[in-house]
Amino acid sequence: NAGVTQTPKFRVLKTGQSMTLLCAQDMNHEYMYWYRQDPGMGLRLIHYSVGEGTTAKGEVPDGYNVSRLKKQNFLLGLESAAPSQTSVYFCASRDRVEQPQHFGDGTRLSIL
C-alpha cells in the first residue's frame, strides 16, 4: 500500500548541477502534480499532468521540466539548479477532478 512515493528524500546540489526527482504512484491515478513549498509559505504548483504523455505548466514552471512517459511515474527535472530552487518538493496524484489529491512525503532539496 505504497500510494505516492518520492525519491530521493533529501538531496544537496551545487549551483548549476542537474537532477531528476521521481514520483511514482500505484493507484492508477490519471492526474499527477508537482508542488514546491518554501518555509512559511503555501504550496505552489510547478507542473502537472492529466494523463500519460501529457504535461502542463502550473504557477511557477520556470527552471523546471517534467515528463510523464508512464502513467505511474511523473519526473521533475532541474537542468541547472539555482539557490532559489532550494525548497521542499511534493508530488501528488488523484483519480478524477472531483477527488482529493494524495501526496508523497516530499523531497528536501538544498542548492548551494
Place this chain on the structure above:
Amino acid sequence: RKEVEQDPGPFNVPEGATVAFNCTYSNSASQSFFWYRQDCRKEPKLLMSVYSSGNEDGRFTAQLNRASQYISLLIRDSKLSDSATYLCVVTPPPGAGSYQLTFGKGTKLSVIP
C-alpha cells in the same frame, strides 16, 4: 478577492476546547472542497472531504455553505496531536483550469496543555 482565503492564525487553544476555522472561496461554481492537515515540514494529509451539506468524522465536522461561499472545520475536544496547519482546498468548476486545485495558505492551530 483571493480565490481561497483562510485566517492564518495562530489559534492557540487549551486541550479539550472546541475550535472552528472558516475558509472562503471566490468562485461560486466550485465543485469540491477538502480539508487537509499539514504538520511542520511534512506532506499535507487529507482530513475530510466536504461534498454537499457537510460531514462528520469523530471529533471533526466540516460544513459547506454555498450561499455564503465558505466552508468550515470544527474540532471538538482538542488534543495536543491536533496541533498542525489546516489547509482549505477547492476544486474549480468544470472547464479550463479544472485540473488544478486551489490551496489556501492554511490556518495554524496550537493546542496547549
